[in-house]
Amino acid sequence: MSSQSMPSSISAQDLDSILREDRIFPPPPEFSSTAHIKSLAEYESLYNRSIADPESFWAEAARNLHWFQPWTKTLDWNLPWAKWFVNGKLNLCSNCVDRHALGDNAEKTAIIWEAEPIGEDGQPEIRTLTYAQLHREVQRFANALKSLGIQKGDRVAIYMGMTPELAIALLACARIGAVHNVIFGGFAAHAIADRVNDSQCVAILTQDSSYRRGSEVPLKRTVDEALANTPSVKHVVVLKRSGTPVNMQPGRDWWWHDLVASSRPICPAEPMDSEDPLYILYTSGTTGKPKGLVHTTGGYSVGTYLTTRYCFDLDNPNHPNDVFWCTADIGWVTGHSYVVYGPLQNGATVLMYEGAPNYPGCDRFWDIIDRHKVTIFYTAPTAIRAFIKWGNEHVEKHSLASLRLLGTVGEPINPEAWMWYREKIGHNRCPIVDTWWQTETGGIMIAPIPGAVPTKPGSATRPFFGIQPEVVTPEGKPVPKGSGGLLVIRKPWPSMARTVWGDPERYQKTYWSDVPGSYFTGDGARQDADGYYWLMGRVDDVLNVSGHRLGTMEVESALVAHPKVAEAAVVGRPDDLKGQAVVAFVTLEGHVAASYAKAESSSAADHGSATPASSADSAAPANSLESLKDELKKWVAKEIGPIARPDDIRFTDALPKTRSGKIMRRLLRELATHGEIKGDTTTLEDFQVIAKLRESDEG
Numbered sequence: 001m002s003s004q005s006m007p008s009s010i011s012a013q014d015l016d017s018i019l020r021e022d023r024i025f026p027p028p029p030e031f032s033s034t035a036h037i038k039s040l041a042e043y044e045s046l047y048n049r050s051i052a053d054p055e056s057f058w059a060e061a062a063r064n065l066h067w068f069q070p071w072t073k074t075l076d077w078n079l080p081w082a083k084w085f086v087n088g089k090l091n092l093c094s095n096c097v098d099r100h101a102l103g104d105n106a107e108k109t110a111i112i113w114e115a116e117p118i119g120e121d122g123q124p125e126i127r128t129l130t131y132a133q134l135h136r137e138v139q140r141f142a143n144a145l146k147s148l149g150i151q152k153g154d155r156v157a158i159y160m161g162m163t164p165e166l167a168i169a170l171l172a173c174a175r176i177g178a179v180h181n182v183i184f185g186g187f188a189a190h191a192i193a194d195r196v197n198d199s200q201c202v203a204i205l206t207q208d209s210s211y212r213r214g215s216e217v218p219l220k221r222t223v224d225e226a227l228a229n230t231p232s233v234k235h236v237v238v239l240k241r242s243g244t245p246v247n248m249q250p251g252r253d254w255w256w257h258d259l260v261a262s263s264r265p266i267c268p269a270e271p272m273d274s275e276d277p278l279y280i281l282y283t284s285g286t287t288g289k290p291k292g293l294v295h296t297t298g299g300y301s302v303g304t305y306l307t308t309r310y311c312f313d314l315d316n317p318n319h320p321n322d323v324f325w326c327t328a329d330i331g332w333v334t335g336h337s338y339v340v341y342g343p344l345q346n347g348a349t350v351l352m353y354e355g356a357p358n359y360p361g362c363d364r365f366w367d368i369i370d371r372h373k374v375t376i377f378y379t380a381p382t383a384i385r386a387f388i389k390w391g392n393e394h395v396e397k398h399s400l401a402s403l404r405l406l407g408t409v410g411e412p413i414n415p416e417a418w419m420w421y422r423e424k425i426g427h428n429r430c431p432i433v434d435t436w437w438q439t440e441t442g443g444i445m446i447a448p449i450p451g452a453v454p455t456k457p458g459s460a461t462r463p464f465f466g467i468q469p470e471v472v473t474p475e476g477k478p479v480p481k482g483s484g485g486l487l488v489i490r491k492p493w494p495s496m497a498r499t500v501w502g503d504p505e506r507y508q509k510t511y512w513s514d515v516p517g518s519y520f521t522g523d524g525a526r527q528d529a530d531g532y533y534w535l536m537g538r539v540d541d542v543l544n545v546s547g548h549r550l551g552t553m554e555v556e557s558a559l560v561a562h563p564k565v566a567e568a569a570v571v572g573r574p575d576d577l578k579g580q581a582v583v584a585f586v587t588l589e590g591h592v593a594a595s596y597a598k599a600e601s602s603s604a605a606d607h608g609s610a611t612p613a614s615s616a617d618s619a620a621p622a623n624s625l626e627s628l629k630d631e632l633k634k635w636v637a638k639e640i641g642p643i644a645r646p647d648d649i650r651f652t653d654a655l656p657k658t659r660s661g662k663i664m665r666r667l668l669r670e671l672a673t674h675g676e677i678k679g680d681t682t683t684l685e686d687f688q689v690i691a692k693l694r695e696s697d698e699g
């Protein structure tokens with residue numbers, strides 16, 4: 001059985017929604033007046049047209065790209081197998097680079113890159129590439145790959161840090177038709193080997209080391225370890241980034257700069273069939289073992305082109321100086337679609353930053369935004385919650401005046417985090433696009449078109465053009481507005497994944513079997529009276545309390561709304577009386593946690609004395625964490641109702657997350673239930689978090 005679809009957790013019953021959120025923010029008129037889409041009426045009329053005839057709608061969008069040969073049929077649909085732009089021939093690299101380099105945008109900046117380390121002059125290294133320069137570099141590296149015998153259809157693994165060469169590597173693969181398989185640069189050797197072997201990669205592109213939070217991450221050394229178990233790999237290309245010596249095996253390992261030095265800067269783009277695979281990418285592994293999704297060329301190009309254009313208002317002649325910064329690592333789908341392919345197809349200036357948000361200080365992102373005049377900023381709720389935890393003083397040092405649009409992706413965003421983002425980063429001036437989508441969907445599916453759709457904190461709002469989401473029962477019957485259910489997509493869309501690499505059966509079973517005739521997302525959602533979608537969390541994570549089925553998002557949002565709470569994850573633990581008891585794992589705001597720790601330690605020191613810990617000098621109350629637990633339980637009951645009142649609250653320094661920053665509730669559920677973890681932990685970011693949680697469990 002697939003990890004995503006557990007029929008046991010998909011009961012016939014609806015999800016109960018208990019969240020009350022009625023704030024609504026119309027798009028700022030200054031934004032709307034210069035946006036691509038200027039009003040709700042305009043959005044609705046285009047949306048209705050796109051749904052009445054999706055094929056014509058997508059075909060019209062596709063005509064904005066360069067095709068070597070036009071398609072003969074827009075969609076060939078044989079559930080669940082879709083072919084888009086049948087018989088069309090195009091090249092995504094050429095649409096990202098050549099179209100601009102050979103047109104009016106040759107001297108426009110394509111990539112601004114900022115290194116993490118701060119030099120002796122107090123400044124980080126910065127590199128910029130114009131579209132003309134990118135065109136040359138991509139062609140030289142494409143020739144370098146060819147010189148190693150890499151051909152169309154070969155799979156190439158990429159295990160690099162965030163450098164301009166990483167973007168060049170993707171584009172060069174796309175140019176010659178090699179299928180890239182990017183593996184996030186934080187994974188360990190066995191995770192690399194698994195992915196390389198699953199897709200039988202012939203080469204690995206890597207670098208000596210990368211920089212992260214002031215340390216060097218030895219990428220080549222980790223690749224060497226993986227190479228002991230990857231017989232398909234014939235070549236390794238190594239970018240020199242840090243200069244730290246690495247092992248180079250003659251005949252197998254090549255320096256990037258040597259290969260490129262002897263490569264000509266002219267390499268014609270390979271005409272690819274629309275359905276030729278473009279890349280393989282493994283999911284984040286939040287719910288189980290990662291799946292290697294396959295994206296193909298034509299549909300993915302069109303989908304990422306159009307979603308970037310409208311959701312981020314890019315390629316807008318009113319904003320020629322836009323600088324677009326998506327903070328995702330290219331190791332994730334967000335980086336593929338919204339650092340590289342979407343923005344470059346739109347001729348945008350893309351900012352890439354190498355390192356951590358809190359190096360050397362907690363204000364690095366805000367400093368970058370001010371120095372490079374970033375106008376559009378796209379990040380994840382996990383980052384936003386960290387910024388909140390670190391404290392407003394880091395944000396308030398910076399003007400952030402260049403920003404005009406904000407985005408978020410990756411998890412449901414708690415309404416209070418959304419409000420903080422709006423006020424502290426957007427200065428109540430920038431619309432927020434909360435974008436719901438998945439590795440499998442290739443591009444954004446539900447998100448407000450800024451300038452057109454009013455936003456509500458915590459809601460991804462309305463579907464993108466051509467996309468028909470629906471909230472249904474497991475039998476596929478629509479649930480009434482206001483009730484929760486399973487989120488499905490009714491019709492195929494161009495950027496959808498075509499299969500799981502080497503395992504079409506798993507593709508069919510995981511996504512197309514639970515709800516007959518529909519793509520099942522694995523997420524729960526409800527639609528409100530205005531037709532807005534509210535993501536309620538993963539269906540696998542649903543709590544079943546006294547006959548009520550609760551999504552995790554609403555209970556967690558209630559906790560996060562408490563002024564002392566930074567982050568929360570709730571899970572169910574079997575309970576004789578209620579079916580499941582609600583267990584909440586909670587991290588506190590930075591200064592609150594510190595003051596409690598101080599109060600606790602001084603009360604421990606004072607143990608036995610008549611005076612309790614002193615509290616006069618801090619925000620910490622004299623009473624203990626125990627009373628804060630009671631306070632939080634009461635708070636949740638009051639905010640959203642007694643049914644959601646946590647039975648058990650556990651404070652922790654950090655929650656277990658995937659390397660892409662998503663809370664792994666399945667591990668917390670195992671811990672809360674059995675006191676140990678047996679599930680797949682290869683994508684866990686920090687193993688110490690689990691060890692600490694276990695300790696506190698025993699203590």
Ligand code: ATP
Pocket residue numbers: 004283284285286287288289290291333408409410411412413434435436437438439440460521522523535537538660662
């Ligand atoms: P796996 O499928 O291996 O468990 P994953 O689902 O985390 O991992 P991704 O494809 O990176 O892998 O993430 C997609 C999921 O992230 C969505 O299904 C949803 O649960 C969550 N998500 C992404 N964006 C949003 C959003 N804006 N609002 C709510 N949830 C979101």
Ligand code: MG
Pocket residue numbers: 283287438522
């Ligand atoms: Mg998923």
